[in-house]
Amino acid sequence: MTTPPDLRPLAVPGAWKYEPVTHHDNRGSFTEWFRDDALRAATGRSLRLMQANVSVSRRGALRGIAFTDMPPGQTKGVTCVSGAVLDVVVDLRQGSPTFRTWHMERLDEDNHTALVLSEGLAHAFLSLEDGSALVYLLSEGHDPAREHCVHPLDPDIGIRWPADIAPVLSAKDAAAPSLRQAMAAGVLPQYAACTSV
Numbered sequence: 284m285t286t287p288p289d290l291r292p293l294a295v296p297g298a299w300k301y302e303p304v305t306h307h308d309n310r311g312s313f314t315e316w317f318r319d320d321a322l323r324a325a326t327g328r329s330l331r332l333m334q335a336n337v338s339v340s341r342r343g344a345l346r347g348i349a350f351t352d353m354p355p356g357q358t359k360g361v362t363c364v365s366g367a368v369l370d371v372v373v374d375l376r377q378g379s380p381t382f383r384t385w386h387m388e389r390l391d392e393d394n395h396t397a398l399v400l401s402e403g404l405a406h407a408f409l410s411l412e413d414g415s416a417l418v419y420l421l422s423e424g425h426d427p428a429r430e431h432c433v434h435p436l437d438p439d440i441g442i443r444w445p446a447d448i449a450p451v452l453s454a455k456d457a458a459a460p461s462l463r464q465a466m467a468a469g470v471l472p473q474y475a476a477c478t479s480v
Contacts, residue, residue, distance in 0.1 A: 347407025356402025366415030403477030
């Protein structure tokens, strides 16, 4: 068994970047894009896998900003296995000292970078190419009744998406509330509930 690589913490507490080693030979390549022992070493916790998803997106597809009710929340491990995306983690945990802080990372089929997001953090991504495939590992199954979103273009969050790519939103994301509306509706996760998990 090889030594697990480190997870580097991001500007949003509870989110980590994982840069695995890719092995190449005459057949192609092999990458361990997620290691639970690396997650345990960095966080003291494991990702209890309950669901795995793949989304394939056209250029400009903008998905999110999505989050789930706490508890139980949902830990995510994400990587891009085809194409390229700009993946964003957003701290929408009310009461967090880094509330509204976001971090953007390019994930693509060449760099094999992965992100791990703790419960309560919000997630979005923009596809940079046609056919970009994002793979998710989830600690809880999808439950539409517990899922919420905030508009990905909300200026109060201020994510700096590329100006040269016209965003393509689903009807659900286009109708998503602003951050202020989500706060008024009381749907944002509470920081205390997220950090006590």
